[in-house]
Amino acid sequence: FLHWTMRNSVRTHAAFTVPDDPKANEGLVSAAGLFKASCASCHGAPGVRPLPVMQAATPPAPNLSINAREWTDKQIFWILKHGVKYTGMPGWAAKDRDDEVRRMVAFVRLLPEMSPATYRSLTEVPGIADARIATCAGCHGADGRGRGQPDMPVLGGQSPAYLRAALEAYATGKRQSAVMANAAATLTPEDMTRLADHFAALPGVGRATPLGSTAAARIDRDGLPKVQLPACSSCHAPGKPYPVLAGQRASYIAQRLRNWRGDETVVDARKSQSTMPVIARRIPEDMIDPLAQYLAGR
CATH class of the missing domain: 1.10.760.10 (Cytochrome c-like domain)
Known part of the structure; x- marks a missing residue:
């Protein structure tokens, strides 16, 4: 009865509360790393048996190489984000990181066909x-x-x-x-x-050639005073205690800015008022990618 109730609950919640894009096929390495560290002991992995003590739980954790096929992407997203009550399945251990959940959905979806060699190459x-x-x-x-x-x-x-x-x-x-x-x-x-x-000490950021639009360069240099957006270079500059962006991956910068912006359907007053979330929300949406490209190449 509890399992039947759980399945119906997941179907209902997934249908009405999960975003339409519940899976991200890029970035599987980080999902695989988390799976190895936190999930494989219960669920096993390609070429890796689950720990016997975890299989002795009531109920035992499912073998995702088989059970993943029973759920839709939206349902897997909901389970990963919220966990399953009255079991050992926890919810996602970070707020407002649906991007991480999406990557894990994609990874779990691949498990039924994944070879041990592919799993090792990812982890x-x-x-x-x-x-x-x-x-x-x-x-x-x-x-x-x-x-x-x-x-x-x-x-x-x-x-x-x-x-x-x-x-x-x-x-x-x-x-x-x-x-x-x-x-x-x-x-x-x-x-x-x-x-x-x-x-x-490894070589990496700090060496790059500017790319992107003149508008992005202007935001980096001067900000956008009309919307109280400070210049990026006022903090992200040599000698200051903030991350170096020159040479950083543009896709990473853009993704972090969008994560900081948060859900567009939620009013700003209910979002984080920390420095970077506030700044990210003041960047025009159509400037995020050009700005990320410019900063990465600065």
């Missing part, structure tokens, strides 16, 4: 002896350039202080990301310092 970077660095490199790459994934930032060239502060913010929930919160939660302060120093 591992061979040849790294240091276990902590290897875990980070699984998503960020050995070179800190994000393995070519559109949702992954370039870490090389950022300041060690900024990267360490980012890890602390993810670990404490000040920055929202289920992927990074999971990764940062187990790190000691010494781990954070060592990892920040390692990835900051």
Whole structure:
């Protein structure tokens, strides 16, 4: 009876509350990394058995290589975001990160046909002896350039202080990301310092040629005073304690700006009033991609 009720509840909620684009096929590496760290112990993975203690739960976690076929993309999205009551299935561990949920929907959808070799290629970077660095490199790459994934930032060239502060913010929930919160939660302060120093020392951001429109250049230099949008370069400039954007992946910058903007159907007064969400909402929608391209190439 409980399972029947759950299935009906998921069908109903998914039909009326889930966005029409519940799956994102790009950025599977970060979804695979989170699945390996948080999901495989219960559900197993291609070539990986679930832990026996998790299969002894009531009810046991389903084998997604089989059960994923039973649900639509919208239904998987709803389950991932909200969890399943009276089971061990948690909801998504970060607010306002539907982009992460969409990537996990795409990953789960691929599990029935995924080979162990493909799974390993998504979750591992061979040849790294240091276990902590290897875990980070699984998503960020050995070179800190994000393995070519559109949702992954370039870490090389950022300041060690900024990267360490980012890890602390993810670990404490000040920055929202289920992927990074999971990764940062187990790190000691010494781990954070060592990892920040390692990835900051790699080549990456800071070397680029300007691209994009003159309007984007103007926003970077002067902002948009009429809508109280400050100049990007007033903070993102050499010597200031903010991330370096020159050489960053344009797709990542654009995605973060859109995440900060939030749901367009919600009034600003009910959205985050932190610095970057407020700034992102003042950028005209049609300028986000040109501005991201300009900043990445600056």
